[in-house]
Amino acid sequence: MNQPLSIAIVGATGSIGEALVGVLDERDFPVKELHLLASDESAGQSLSFRDRQVRVRSLEGFDFARVQLVFFAAGAEVTREHVALASAAGCSVIDLSAGLSLAQAPCVMPEDGQRVMATLKAPFVLSSPTPSAVALALVLQALRPLLLPRQVVVTAMLAVSALGRSGVQELARQTTELLNGRPLEPRALDRQIAFNVLAQVGAANAQGHAQLEERLVQELQMLGNDPQLKVAVTCAVVPVFFGDSLAVSLQADAPVDLAAVVRSLEQAQGIELAESGDYPTVVGDAVGQDSIHVGRLRCGISDPTQLNLWIASDNVRKGAALNAVQIAELLIKHYL
Amino acid sequence: MNQPLSIAIVGATGSIGEALVGVLDERDFPVKELHLLASDESAGQSLSFRDRQVRVRSLEGFDFARVQLVFFAAGAEVTREHVALASAAGCSVIDLSAGLSLAQAPCVMPEDGQRVMATLKAPFVLSSPTPSAVALALVLQALRPLLLPRQVVVTAMLAVSALGRSGVQELARQTTELLNGRPLEPRALDRQIAFNVLAQVGAANAQGHAQLEERLVQELQMLGNDPQLKVAVTCAVVPVFFGDSLAVSLQADAPVDLAAVVRSLEQAQGIELAESGDYPTVVGDAVGQDSIHVGRLRCGISDPTQLNLWIASDNVRKGAALNAVQIAELLIKHYL
Numbered sequence: 001m002n003q004p005l006s007i008a009i010v011g012a013t014g015s016i017g018e019a020l021v022g023v024l025d026e027r028d029f030p031v032k033e034l035h036l037l038a039s040d041e042s043a044g045q046s047l048s049f050r051d052r053q054v055r056v057r058s059l060e061g062f063d064f065a066r067v068q069l070v071f072f073a074a075g076a077e078v079t080r081e082h083v084a085l086a087s088a089a090g091c092s093v094i095d096l097s098a099g100l101s102l103a104q105a106p107c108v109m110p111e112d113g114q115r116v117m118a119t120l121k122a123p124f125v126l127s128s129p130t131p132s133a134v135a136l137a138l139v140l141q142a143l144r145p146l147l148l149p150r151q152v153v154v155t156a157m158l159a160v161s162a163l164g165r166s167g168v169q170e171l172a173r174q175t176t177e178l179l180n181g182r183p184l185e186p187r188a189l190d191r192q193i194a195f196n197v198l199a200q201v202g203a204a205n206a207q208g209h210a211q212l213e214e215r216l217v218q219e220l221q222m223l224g225n226d227p228q229l230k231v232a233v234t235c236a237v238v239p240v241f242f243g244d245s246l247a248v249s250l251q252a253d254a255p256v257d258l259a260a261v262v263r264s265l266e267q268a269q270g271i272e273l274a275e276s277g278d279y280p281t282v283v284g285d286a287v288g289q290d291s292i293h294v295g296r297l298r299c300g301i302s303d304p305t306q307l308n309l310w311i312a313s314d315n316v317r318k319g320a321a322l323n324a325v326q327i328a329e330l331l332i333k334h335y336l
Numbered sequence: 337m338n339q340p341l342s343i344a345i346v347g348a349t350g351s352i353g354e355a356l357v358g359v360l361d362e363r364d365f366p367v368k369e370l371h372l373l374a375s376d377e378s379a380g381q382s383l384s385f386r387d388r389q390v391r392v393r394s395l396e397g398f399d400f401a402r403v404q405l406v407f408f409a410a411g412a413e414v415t416r417e418h419v420a421l422a423s424a425a426g427c428s429v430i431d432l433s434a435g436l437s438l439a440q441a442p443c444v445m446p447e448d449g450q451r452v453m454a455t456l457k458a459p460f461v462l463s464s465p466t467p468s469a470v471a472l473a474l475v476l477q478a479l480r481p482l483l484l485p486r487q488v489v490v491t492a493m494l495a496v497s498a499l500g501r502s503g504v505q506e507l508a509r510q511t512t513e514l515l516n517g518r519p520l521e522p523r524a525l526d527r528q529i530a531f532n533v534l535a536q537v538g539a540a541n542a543q544g545h546a547q548l549e550e551r552l553v554q555e556l557q558m559l560g561n562d563p564q565l566k567v568a569v570t571c572a573v574v575p576v577f578f579g580d581s582l583a584v585s586l587q588a589d590a591p592v593d594l595a596a597v598v599r600s601l602e603q604a605q606g607i608e609l610a611e612s613g614d615y616p617t618v619v620g621d622a623v624g625q626d627s628i629h630v631g632r633l634r635c636g637i638s639d640p641t642q643l644n645l646w647i648a649s650d651n652v653r654k655g656a657a658l659n660a661v662q663i664a665e666l667l668i669k670h671y672l
Contacts, residue, residue: 208634298544
């Protein structure tokens with residue numbers, strides 16, 4: 001138990017890949033060998049891990065038999081192309097790219113992971129939920145003893161880092177050009193994101209839902225073990241570099257006991273509740289933090305069965321890298 | 337009827353005041369004399385109206401008997417201090433500052449204003465609804481023949497211009513300082529708005545609701561003539577200069593006929609529906625436009641009785657100045 005593992009990170013040079021390396025380092029994860037993999041263009045760079053530089057190598061041709069655990073942190077396509085190789089080599093897989101269906105790779109929160117993992121066997125193929133789902137699921141889990149939501153309505157105001165490093169660069173470039181009075185030519189995005197809000201992430205299906213929105217709903221249903229949970233979600237992109245802001249309305253069956261909700265959230269692991277009268281923001285509170293930050297707790301103005309709240313969370317760290325490493329910690333402790 | 341009126345604009349040098357002057361000009365409103373009023377500090381400036389420069393004078397000591405109609409477009413406090421003088425002088429008043437209670441000054445949409453005005457008599461004291469309420473009320477009105485919402489959940493992502501000109505200047509200054517790597521010292525706001533989202537506008541009451549949120553709910557109930565309408569609203573501020581983005585979920589009693597909703601919105605005056613597959617943004621579509629822009633029409637993922645949509649609207653123009661001038665047009669046509 002807790003035998004060191006050899007690990008591969010696919011997409012090591014992306015923001016989530018880099019954060020994974022940092023979190024493995026900080027948490028002293030028992031790593032035997034660390035293999036950093038990326039596309040041919042990014043191969044050759046180095047990342048620092050345990051005071052030495054680890055060279056990033058090309059994913060193509062990598063022999064997955066050299067590792068026991070693979071984090072997929074590149075695009076969904078990359079995961080779909082390479083996961084079979086990893087599994088065939090006997091690796092357990094934690095996917096952060098939403099590249100696999102939840103039937104193929106059930107999503108897991110470390111706080112509740114053993115329930116899911118007990119139904120599976122090694123080698124594991126798991127998904128780390130999308131960042132907004134991680135944040136929401138933590139809050140719903142803390143509230144579960146108090147209220148069973150009949151319905152959840154959430155507006156997720158996502159940072160451009162949800163679109164990867166190119167989203168971050170695009171916001172910086174567009175903002176600079178606009179402030180310098182230069183004409184704007186969107187590149188990584190199809191329109192202006194600087195000083196604007198985009199109502200949709202990616203393309204929508206025939207029903208009007210974006211893939212990310214459908215995924216988020218499925219993940220919340222799976223994580224809450226409640227396939228009937230009604231979730232309305234709008235994922236928008238705001239001109240923010242890092243950190244997701246969620247405005248959430250929960251509909252309960254009975255009047256909400258706000259004082260009990262406060263106590264529950266105060267005691268919950270991984271949640272930081274803003275002081276009464278204050279509210280959290282991504283820049284001021286959440287970014288770089290392991291906890292998600294919750295505030296603006298209030299019942300509906302004319303509806304005591306409604307609970308409204310605000311969540312600010314780091315989409316790269318707790319929302320992705322930390323959550324995936326915490327899943328790996330569960331794996332190594334109980335199953336590998 | 338349609339006799340030219342002498343008009344005063346209180347708060348003429350603010351963004352809404354300036355927009356009012358522009359809209360009166362563009363729409364050829366029958367103005368006899370135009371009096372531009374502001375605080376002592378702003379007095380002395382000039383604004384262009386009908387190809388001449390009109391000097392802004394001090395509000396203090398202005399003789400309201402010289403005009404028949406007053407627009408209050410400064411702060412709520414300024415309205416509360418001066419409205420009695422205006423009324424005593426026999427002026428009709430249109431308040432854009434939310435400075436008066438809805439009992440004192442019922443809110444009116446031009447699209448439906450005669451119903452309210454028929455119950456009142458001159459001189460009128462009316463409110464122009466807050467910009468987000470204008471946008472939402474237009475959509476709800478267009479949908480009313482099709483669905484009676486049991487509940488509305490809205491996340492309003494407001495531009496900094498909701499905080500007046502100082503909000504606009506603050507976002508520009510903060511953004512520039514951050515991009516130049518200088519330390520940030522928030523001034524007009526109590527924290528960083530550049531590349532951040534603020535979960536709340538102003539202070540919250542003991543129940544956790546901001547004044548603007550309570551007002552918005554009351555206005556929607558009044559405009560919909562439905563005091564029981566349940567509305568959950570979160571007003572947040574995003575790093576956008578102009579234009580409000582609203583993510584809206586409506587809960588109906590029966591499955592929503594999406595095709596009928598599309599037809600209804602396509603035919604509605606003042607609403608521009610995005611083409612299927614596209615979505616509107618404040619910068620790309622709404623700002624500077626008289627119409628509000630609607631998109632992302634979709635039912636709930638697992639709830640056919642839910643209708644979700646997105647609204648992008650110009651908070652200064654249709655949301656405030658145009659709406660107020662349209663109310664004035666009704667007044668002059670039917671009542672003054």
